Amino acid sequence: MLIEYGNTVVLPTWELIEKAPTGYSRIYYVLEGDLTYESADIRRAMKPGYLYILPSTVPYHVWRNPEKDFVCTYLHVVFNKYRVTNLIELSVEEESCLNDFISTINKAIRERRIELLEHLAEDFSFFLKGSEGFIQNSQMLNRVQKHIARHISEELTIEELSHLFNYHPNYFIRLFRQETGYTPYQYIVQQRMQYAVTQLNKGLPNEEVCYACGYTDSSTFTRAFRKYYGVAPQKYRKGSRKP
Numbered sequence: 067m068l069i070e071y072g073n074t075v076v077l078p079t080w081e082l083i084e085k086a087p088t089g090y091s092r093i094y095y096v097l098e099g100d101l102t103y104e105s106a107d108i109r110r111a112m113k114p115g116y117l118y119i120l121p122s123t124v125p126y127h128v129w130r131n132p133e134k135d136f137v138c139t140y141l142h143v144v145f146n147k148y149r150v151t152n153l154i155e156l157s158v159e160e161e162s163c164l165n166d167f168i169s170t171i172n173k174a175i176r177e178r179r180i181e182l183l184e185h186l187a188e189d190f191s192f193f194l195k196g197s198e199g200f201i202q203n204s205q206m207l208n209r210v211q212k213h214i215a216r217h218i219s220e221e222l223t224i225e226e227l228s229h230l231f232n233y234h235p236n237y238f239i240r241l242f243r244q245e246t247g248y249t250p251y252q253y254i255v256q257q258r259m260q261y262a263v264t265q266l267n268k269g270l271p272n273e274e275v276c277y278a279c280g281y282t283d284s285s286t287f288t289r290a291f292r293k294y295y296g297v298a299p300q301k302y303r304k305g306s307r308k309p
Contacts, residue, residue, distance in 0.1 A: 084127070087125065087247040091122045093118070094112070099112070105127070106124065107152065110155070116155055117157075121199065123149050123151050123246055145191050148194075171183065259291060272287070
């Protein structure tokens with residue numbers, strides 16, 4: 067699922083501090099800039115001419131040198147059937163298929179070809195297969211994710227999800243967290259908020275997005291959205307989110 071995208075020059079004050087797993091991966095093709103990525107396990111420079119896929123299952127911190135422009139093409143993506151457990155770095159050679167693929171994404175963003183862009187974002191998985199940290203989900207996780215996606219506008223409970231596998235709720239929560247880094251409840255909130263963004267980006271009104279995401283009233287939805295993203299849905303529409 068494609069959440070966000072852009073070709074941009076990032077503000078000098080830009081910084082990412084993710085204290086909990088995001089549930090999605092940020093993808094950056096760095097054109098210019100001097101950046102540093104840090105997690106519990108590694109610290110690494112992010113260099114121009116490379117493609118970076120940030121993890122979906124662990125906290126991390128990324129910052130830039132404000133003295134140098136940070137120019138990038140970026141996507142925020144939830145990969146179907148996969149998760150990213152650490153930073154992935156790919157060199158983008160000038161005559162490579164990956165370079166042409168990124169160029170197509172760049173053009174699709176400029177031309178606002180959103181449906182094409184959604185397919186291209188998912189196809190990134192073909193370039194990532196075999197990379198350390200690009201992990202295929204278990205059958206259990208795939209079934210849970212499909213169920214939540216199909217019923218995102220409805221009430222979802224841990225009891226209902228654990229019943230799919232005849233697990234005790236506490237055991238199901240423990241298994242889910244071991245695989246993803248977060249609880250089923252946190253995942254449901256992530257999915258509701260990420261789905262909300264895709265609908266807001268399509269221009270749907272707040273009230274319609276509210277019900278589509280499983281909330282019973284717009285005020286509750288707005289509070290949940292502001293808590294998750296730090297801005298109200300109306301402000302998010304105006305492009306206030308970080309790349």
